[in-house]
Amino acid sequence: MSNEAVLHGSHVDTSHHADAHHGDHHDHHHHQSFISKYVFSQDHKMIAKQFLITGMVWAVVGGLMSVIFRIQLGYPEASYHWLTDILGDINKNWVTKEGRITADAYYAMVTTHGTVLVFFVLTAGLSGTFANFLIPLQIGARDMASPFMNMLSYWFFFAASVVMMSSIFVESGPFSGGWTAYPPLSALGDASPGSKTGMDMWLIAMALFVVSSLLGGLNYIATVLNMRTKGMSMTRLPLTIWALFFTAVLGVLSFPVLFSGFILLIFDRNFGTSFYLSDIFLSSTNTALPNEGGSAILYQHLFWFLGHPEVYIILLPAMGMVSEILSTNARKPIFGYMAMIGSLFAIVILAFLVWAHHMFVTGLNPFLGSIFVLLTLLIAVPSAIKVFNWLTTLWRGNIRFTPAMLFAIGFVSLFISGGLTGIWLGNSALDIHLHDTYFVIAHFHIVMGVASMFGMFAGIYHWYPKMYGRYLNNTLSYIHFWLTMIGAYLIFWPMHYEGLAGMPRRYYDYSIWESFKQFAELNRFISTVAMIVFAVQILFLINFFYSIWKGRKVTSQNPWGSTTLEWTTPINPGHGNWPGEIPEVYRWAYDYGKDGHEFIPQTQPVGENESHH
Amino acid sequence: MxxxxxxxxxxxxxxxxxxxxxxxxxxxxxxGEERGRRQQNKVNGFLMIGFLVLGLVGVYVCNEMFYHKTLLAHESASVQGEKVDSMLWVTLIVTGVVFIITQIILFWFSYRYQESDNRKAFYFPHNNTMELVWTVVPAIALTVLVVIGLRNWFTFTSEAPKEAMKVEVTGKQFGWIFRYAGKDKEFGKKYFRNIDEAASNSLGQIWDDPKNFDDVVVTQTMYIVKNKPVELIINSRDVIHDVGLSHFRLKMDAVPGTPTTLWFTPKFTTKEMKEKTGNPNFQYEISCDQMCGNGHYSMKGVIEVVTQLEYDAWFAKQKPNYFAAFPDKDPANAQPAAPAAGADTTAAKAVAAAAH
CATH class of the missing domain: 1.20.5 (Single alpha-helices involved in coiled-coils or other helix-helix interfaces)
Structure with a gap:
């Protein structure tokens, strides 16, 4: 399909065109080659699946790494020759003679786990998948504003993935200085083996990733603003679209700043500049470096200017999907639709104004710190609005516990638990005690890691019938939810206590520390649960891939009884989404249970006697 | 196998x-799909309430198991840390109450409003009063927390009292170096290119600066005095480190090229803490809290909090680093003529001699 057709499709006065297009489109669809259909596809739905499956591969890699480094934390004395044989094949510095994991391996995996989970899974895998899949379907467009750019966005992500994956296998090891990559550690190969070739590849991969993210983001924004079907005003958009739209805005405005930070780092690493470097004497080489006058803290400002919005880039799509799924399955409108948009907007604005709360203990000017405390805790207000609105959405509903609904409820629970500890950490006087301890690990894994993962699962379970025309196995889905939910709390809840003992994060071994070694048993417990939870995710993957081919077929166009436009498309929509004309929209997306109707689709004109809300 | x-x-x-x-x-x-679905719905509704009950029990059990292993079980070892603790309790109560109420509501609603033929979902799209209430109430609660937090923050980050003793802490891969100013109470100048481990100059002290002659440099263990404020002047020699003082409830980054400071008043000697914690091996440990390389986890320092008397006795035994760098200037090695008039004046004389 040509781009022009895409653009025309979004206009109303194209009934003549759309009919002609109908036949044309289907022929076209059948003549597609394997390459143009599955590889270099410009269909937003296929690109979404590409993002999803690449994200899943990374989730398995990143998750497996966490299991391996948790083995080190939980069972530091044990030796696993079978495991270390494999690791030793990857890098000879990763195992000791006794069959144990080395500190180099530990830090390489901690770093890779963080980087790929944050960027490749929860950014590309989450908004890449659902922005691509849902934006055209829910606003009533045939495809993205620029399908070609959309395809490029995926392939830049793919290239980033290839480079990042390759970096694991270089001789000096992948980057191992933590996902935040603070210089001077990340700038000096002599300070850490991972900061040699591994870091160059990390930076290249991240640069490619930023390009992918910008291409995608600009496209999402353009599509939402320009290509809504007739009647789809901004205030009739489902909240998923609002959330994905705001996510794209955040990404477009903040990723370039990260990129500039990386450029300066590349210069410091390779071209002898001193943006971040000053007063450095390296013990490993016994030499003083020539650099003077740089500021290592400058990097942190540039990094966190993206880094903080990044956590909302991860969280907002999950919030949007959860709002949609809660409302659909409670058979009730989302409570406070405008307040939900308003609070999303407030979060977006505040997301840009709180970055320095990651830097309270860097020697930041205390007055500046106090401003960031105020703005940080302010975020709790829109967050509270969202939580109370979700709770009220459930109130007096008629709840169907589909697997998606369970994950959405789980998301709310986790968001509450993790959000509340944010109030502790955002207050600088407490942060000075809790910063860089396991309290932080517990906080961000619950609120951003696991919660967003739950949002992603909710999205997958909810839209799987639309993606593949089949259902996932329900029993497996329920097992997946309950074990993951219980496991997530068992893993991360006790970590708060480790944090309250001051136990620092990113430690390979605690046995020499009188203050922290009392948690050996707890660490073993956490590691064991982590392994089980990881195994449960494999169960999900089996369910996912098995059901693509063997799942129960979807027989009705609208299996969840949903009001939104994607359920007006055929069960297996082709490229172009609607065979005929794009439907017109007459109402908002949340008319569930109105005037005694079970639900009223957005495409149904407002009746004369219908009540107003 | x-x-x-x-x-x-x-x-x-x-x-x-x-x-x-x-x-x-x-x-x-x-x-029949419909019947199966309803059954599954009931099971999940039941599991929701089960999760809530077991979860709350779990929260209690977890607290019983681990509370005594945290720092909260013993009072803070610094005056500043008391404020951290009291603030922590206030925050815990506020967030704890919200946590319990919202989680109960979430899972109770899920259970209570599970699908039933006898109920129609209530069409309830918005209510301005309710929304206003849950905007304003959190805003007020947060204002209280911000006010408490900022008052403490400005106390912690204020200028150290004049009588505070000063210790310069320098992080390096992977250990800590401490410098005391000596009798003149002023640190001599240093420059990173002068660092030369072989010549006993691990900090790059400039020997042309006479203030350096009495500066004492030690590694591994830092001695400070009970009830006397101490100001740390924190540096790094290579990458970013962090002086983590969990028992004092404080920490501060060590940034190469940009010195930072942190001050606090220790309340108990190490000996007293051994008794209070019932742990004969108790140590005030300095943990590096900022990822600094593959030895990060082993970058441990020790703080020995002692009484003034003990401190004076310890300090009297320390030799200025100047004598390590220039053994011939050390009166102990010098010709017997040197009068025992105190280390600093001897050093000054030695310098005067060296200048010629």
Whole structure:
């Protein structure tokens, strides 16, 4: 399909065109080659699946790494020759003679786990998948504003993935200085083996990733603003679209700043500049470096200017999907639709104004710190609005516990638990005690890691019938939810206590520390649960891939009884989404249970006697 | 061998679960999809309330098991840390109450409003009063927390009292170096290119600066005095480190090229803490809290909090680093003529001699 057709499709006065297009489109669809259909596809739905499956591969890699480094934390004395044989094949510095994991391996995996989970899974895998899949379907467009750019966005992500994956296998090891990559550690190969070739590849991969993210983001924004079907005003958009739209805005405005930070780092690493470097004497080489006058803290400002919005880039799509799924399955409108948009907007604005709360203990000017405390805790207000609105959405509903609904409820629970500890950490006087301890690990894994993962699962379970025309196995889905939910709390809840003992994060071994070694048993417990939870995710993957081919077929166009436009498309929509004309929209997306109707689709004109809300 | 066994067991468990899941899907289809769905709905509704109850019990049990292993079980070892603790309790109560109420509401609603033929969902799209209430109430609660927090923050980050003793702390991969100013109470100048481990100059002290002559440099253990404020002047020699003082409830980054400061008043000597914690091996440990390389986890320093008397006795035994760098200037090694008039004046004389 040509781009022009895409653009025309979004206009109303194209009934003549759309009919002609109908036949044309289907022929076209059948003549597609394997390459143009599955590889270099410009269909937003296929690109979404590409993002999803690449994200899943990374989730398995990143998750497996966490299991391996948790083995080190939980069972530091044990030796696993079978495991270390494999690791030793990857890098000879990763195992000791006794069959144990080395500190180099530990830090390489901690770093890779963080980087790929944050960027490749929860950014590309989450908004890449659902922005691509849902934006055209829910606003009533045939495809993205620029399908070609959309395809490029995926392939830049793919290239980033290839480079990042390759970096694991270089001789000096992948980057191992933590996902935040603070210089001077990340700038000096002599300070850490991972900061040699591994870091160059990390930076290249991240640069490619930023390009992918910008291409995608600009496209999402353009599509939402320009290509809504007739009647789809901004205030009739489902909240998923609002959330994905705001996510794209955040990404477009903040990723370039990260990129500039990386450029300066590349210069410091390779071209002898001193943006971040000053007063450095390296013990490993016994030499003083020539650099003077740089500021290592400058990097942190540039990094966190993206880094903080990044956590909302991860969280907002999950919030949007959860709002949609809660409302659909409670058979009730989302409570406070405008307040939900308003609070999303407030979060977006505040997301840009709180970055320095990651830097309270860097020697930041205390007055500046106090401003960031105020703005940080302010975020709790829109967050509270969202939580109370979700709770009220459930109130007096008629709840169907589909697997998606369970994950959405789980998301709310986790968001509450993790959000509340944010109030502790955002207050600088407490942060000075809790910063860089396991309290932080517990906080961000619950609120951003696991919660967003739950949002992603909710999205997958909810839209799987639309993606593949089949259902996932329900029993497996329920097992997946309950074990993951219980496991997530068992893993991360006790970590708060480790944090309250001051136990620092990113430690390979605690046995020499009188203050922290009392948690050996707890660490073993956490590691064991982590392994089980990881195994449960494999169960999900089996369910996912098995059901693509063997799942129960979807027989009705609208299996969840949903009001939104994607359920007006055929069960297996082709490229172009609607065979005929794009439907017109007459109402908002949340008319569930109105005037005694079970639900009223957005495409149904407002009746004369219908009540107003 | 055990590995194959483990994998075989895991695969088997997966297969069994998978087969059960497939079978239950068929059963559901046979029974009629609608009936199967309703049954599953009931089960999940029940699990929701079960999760809530077990979860809250779990929170209690977890607290019983681990509370005494945290720092909260013992009072803070610094005056500043008391404020951290009291603030922590206030925050815990505020967030704890919200946590329990919202989680109960979430799972109770899920259970209570599960699908039933006898109920129609209530069309309730918005209510301005309710929304206003839950905007304003959190805003007020947060204002209180911000006010408490900022008052403490400005106290912690204020200028150190004049009588505070000063210790310069320098992080390096992977250890800590401490410098005391000596009798003149002023640190001599230093420059990183002068660092030369072989010549006993691990900090790059400039020997032309006479203030350096009495500066004492020690590694591993830092001595400070009970009830006397101490100001740390924090540096790094290579990458970013962090002086983590968990027992004092404080920490501060060590940034190469940009010195930072942190001050606090220790309340108990190490000996007293051994008794208070009932742990004969108790140490005030300095943990590096900022990822600094593959030895990060072993970058440990020790603080010995002692009484003034003990401190004076310890300090009297320390030799200025100047004598390590220039052993011939050390009066102990010098010709017997040197009068025992105190280390600093001797050093000054030695310098005067060296200048010629």
């Amino acid at each position: 055990s590995m194959f066994f483990t994998i075989a067991v895991i695969v088997l468990v997966f297969l069994i679960i998978f087969q059960i899941a497939k079978a239950s899907e068929y059963v559901a289809v046979l029974k």
